[in-house]
Amino acid sequence: MDQTLKDHLVAFLLRQGDNTLVLGHRTSEWCGTAPALEEDIALANTALDLIGQTQLWLGYAAEVEGTGRTANDLAFRRDAYDFKNLLMLEVPNEDFGRTILRQFFFDAFQVPWLDALQGSTDERVAGIAAKSLKEALYHLDRSSETVIALGDGTEVSNSRMQAALDYLWPYTGEMFADDATDAAMSGAGIAPLPSTLHTGWRGKVAEVMTSATLTTPDSTFSHKGGRTGTRHTEHLGHMLATMQVLQRSHPGAAW
Amino acid sequence: MSVATDITTAQIWAWLDTVPDPEIPVISVVDLGVIRDVTVTDGRVKVTITPTYSGCPAMAVIAMDIETALAKHGVHQLELDTRIAPPWTTDWLSDKGRARLETYGIAPPQVAGGPERCPHCKSTEVEKISAFGSTPCKAQWRCTACLEPFDYFKCI
Structure with missing residues (x-):
């Protein structure tokens, strides 16, 4: 593999692992504080799945990079500008409504995305995708059901879900914004162009928003800069400060 | 030894x-x-x-x-x-394992996506409490006949 393709593959793998890590950490912030015990357990289990997937993605990223770093180094010893996650996943949880709607937007992307990655020419990518897809499908069932229950719930739950939708919507476009790394992955048969999934995602979202009696904004404006690492929100640094404090203070500390 | x-x-x-x-x-x-x-x-x-x-x-x-x-x-x-x-996949659970799960009080996985019956009283009148449970592989259900909650081994 030539160096340019290898660099793109590492960037691609970091995007996958950083997405699951950042969303996994945000979701874990609910542990012990969710609105109901069942939801607390569900959120903690969802976070656990996402962090498990992170070990697979970042583990492979570290191997391909080949400089001796491990998945743990990548998770706990990189700074905000090295992270390549979607901006949507790093913004604060705010309330349960925003948390579950974000999970739905992500799940509705991950399911067809991981499904396509199962056919990757890179068999490690295909294996991680097949493993993660089973978990993502389960997450999608729950997040879409819960979005519908809250949207089509009481006046209060509906208005909070609509506020969450208005807030998150401008962040969703970044999932489908192709760049040079996506072109390189697509050219090598490792991954499809994310933009090819946009229509299907819009269809799934429209179906669930209709059942949830929520109104999708017309705007096509999209915040960008997370996948490339060039412009994260101010929230990521604060999140990493909490997530990374132990490894920053005691590098290499282990159980 | x-x-x-x-x-x-x-x-x-x-x-x-x-x-x-x-x-x-x-x-x-x-x-x-x-x-x-x-x-x-x-x-x-x-x-x-x-x-x-x-x-x-x-x-x-x-x-x-x-x-x-x-x-x-x-x-x-x-x-x-x-x-x-x-x-x-839960298809890899052995028949012996499935039977033991039920005796232990955990409903074994079903392709239909929910438990076939309550592992305690065997009633088919059951409802979901939560899609997740005490471990990643389980969900929480409840029997509406004997009113006992129980774990269901998720089918994946």
Whole structure:
């Protein structure tokens, strides 16, 4: 593999692992504080799945990079500008409504995305995708059901879900914004162009928003800069400060 | 303590079938379907395991329990390999394991996506409480006949 393709593959793998890590950490912030015990357990289990997937993605990223770093180094010893996650996943949880709607937007992307990655020419990518897809499908069932229950719930739950939708919507476009790394992955048969999934995602979202009696904004404006690492929100640094404090203070500390 | 000399793969499988799942101790790691392969070459044993869920915290304990159990039978040259493809599925649960789950009070997985019946009173009048439960592999359900809540082993 030539160096340019290898660099793109590492960037691609970091995007996958950083997405699951950042969303996994945000979701874990609910542990012990969710609105109901069942939801607390569900959120903690969802976070656990996402962090498990992170070990697979970042583990492979570290191997391909080949400089001796491990998945743990990548998770706990990189700074905000090295992270390549979607901006949507790093913004604060705010309330349960925003948390579950974000999970739905992500799940509705991950399911067809991981499904396509199962056919990757890179068999490690295909294996991680097949493993993660089973978990993502389960997450999608729950997040879409819960979005519908809250949207089509009481006046209060509906208005909070609509506020969450208005807030998150401008962040969703970044999932489908192709760049040079996506072109390189697509050219090598490792991954499809994310933009090819946009229509299907819009269809799934429209179906669930209709059942949830929520109104999708017309705007096509999209915040960008997370996948490339060039412009994260101010929230990521604060999140990493909490997530990374132990490894920053005691590098290499282990159980 | 015996010393491993002419051990066979069948013997290793039988020993592994006595290693309980750390979170659901009524079934073995073989019943759970996480043992994917066993080979014996010149007295060196290689066991290939697969995780149930990618983040399942029990996997480290399972690996340690396998090492301990086999060492008791004199297997000291053990290599543990982890494989994620093809991904674990509840189809790999043994029939013995499914039956033991139900006796223990955990409804075994069903392709339909929910428990067939209450593991306590066997009523088919059941409802979901939560899609998740006390471990990554379980969900919480309730019987509307005997009113007992119970765990359901998620079907994936």
